[in-house]
Amino acid sequence: MGDRDPFRLLAEYRYTFDPDTLREVLDEADTALFEEIRAGLTAQLEAARDDRSRARLLSVRAAVARGLGDLGPARADGVRALAYAESVGDLVLLSAVQTRLAHVLQWLGEFEAADRLFAYALSPDLPDRALAATHQHAGKCAFDQGRYIEAVTHFEKALELRRDDPDPGLLASTEVALDGVFRKVAEHGWGPYARPVEEILGVRPAPEPAFDGHWGYALDGRFVIAPMFADAQPFSGGVAWVRPLQARGWALIDEVGGQLIAPSYDEVRPFRRGLAAVARAGRWGAVDPAGAVVVPLEFDGFATALHDGRYVDGFSDGGYAVVRRNDRSGVVDHTGALLVPTAYTGVVLHPVAFLVTDGLHWGALDRDGRPLLDLVHPSRTALDPLLITRVDR
Known part of the structure; x- marks a missing residue:
């Protein structure tokens, strides 16, 4: 028993969910299983050597403790997990950790903090299955507060996101939630x-x-900033x-009109995640x-394509951007590091990887730019089933 993963x-x-509270219900056998799971996570945590592993293990242990009703330890684990996840900077991991901690705070009745964490966790750059799970949990938090319009909106969004890839468990639990x-x-x-x-x-609200x-x-x-600009x-x-x-x-100003950057750039894009694409x-x-x-001004442009078909100006929510040079694409991160050299015909940002093509075939690189899936696949969509197991939920 103790060796089980x-x-x-x-x-x-x-x-099993209580149809009146929408909370998980554990019987005696479930409780024993969850105690075994918690012990296994603790053993793995003692051997963990990197922040990513610590974030994931602490966060999952927090969820298990919540299910067992140990909300104090669950909160402590969730807060520690969030600190580790923020240091790692991976969007999928961070969203999962935020969601689990928010769920704990919801059970503690700390709704304001829980709602904020759910709002941060609901990034449109996430894969649909992760986003659907977070919407469902956010809906339960709204339900606990008697905010039933918000609850239904979240539950229906969860179903919509999994419409083309139904999840029987999520479908069943969401139907229970809507009935409730x-x-x-x-x-x-x-x-x-x-x-809002x-x-x-x-x-x-901003001006x-x-x-x-x-x-x-x-x-x-x-007017809070006088009309004195050409654009x-x-x-x-x-x-x-x-x-x-x-x-x-173009110059940069703050919300009271103070100049932060003197007129310097011929073209500019909005700030995203603390960075803005600029050209001179x-x-x-x-x-x-x-x-x-x-990021040094040495590229032909930004062309940040996301896995769901959207394009963003500059950087994604995860802090990555696709750059172009000599008709080839690469990837830079929020520190300015060139993670993927400008050597590919195209690059698409996936929540857990960089999808790359040579114009004929597709492959995938990990977040450090190392090969993850060989450049032999016939299409970008062929990579999705191979990457979906890496989504941390």
């Missing part, structure tokens, strides 16, 4: 209106570009690009809000 035991376990919501609605009504994510995160002879920024119908882009992350009158380049004399790189050049 705890992750395999969890993967094979089939949860509609029973509560019949008794108590729908509850509060759904909140900005309200959940406690982010105040918006407004025109009155020149461009400025307005909030609640009045202005929306705020992102508390900063915005503007083109001052009589200036040929046709050469592209990236800067941080302080004006430091993080």
Whole structure:
């Protein structure tokens, strides 16, 4: 018994949910199994030598402790796991850790903190199966608060994300959840209106570009930054690009109009994850809000394609960007490191890998740019079944 792999035991376990609370229910045999799983995770944790492993083991142990009702240890493990995951910087791992900790906080009744973590965890750059699982858990948190409109929205989004790849377990548990919501609605009504994510995160609205002879920024119908620019882009992350009158380049300002970067660049893109793509004399790189050049201006452009068909300006939520040079693609990260040399016909960012093509075949590289799947596959979609087991949920 003690030699059984705890992750395999969890993967094979089939949860039972209380239809009134939507929480997992353990009987005596389940409790014994979960104690065995916790002991196995503890043994692996003692042997762990890297932050990625520690984050995953602590996070899963937190989920197991939650199921056992040991919410204090679950919270402690979840917080430690989050610190390790943030140091690793992998989006899929971080989202999974945030989701598990948020679930613990929900059971503790710390709804405000739980809602924030769920909001951070719901990155559109995640694979559908991971995003669907997080939506389901976020829906249960909303259910606990009597926010039934939000709960239904999350549950329906979870089903929509798995429409083309049905998960019997998720489908069954989500149907139980929806039934539970509609029973509560019949008794108590729908509850509060759904909140925008900005309200959940406690982010105040940013001024918006407004025109009155020149461009400025307005909030609640009045100018908070005077109209004195030839052009202005929306705020992102508390900063915005503007083109001052009589200036040929773009400058960066903060939300009160203070200049952070002098007019310097011919072309600019919005900030994403603390970096913005910029160009001067046709050469592209990236800067941080302080004006430091993080990615040297030595590329022909940015062409960041995501696995779901979307393109983003500059960097993904995971902190990676596809760059082009001499009609070839590579990958840089948020530190400016060139992880994948500009040697491929195309590169697509997958949540757990970099998908690369030579124009005829597809393969995959890991997050360090090392070969993961050989460049022999006929299409990009042929790689998905081979990578899906790497999604940490």
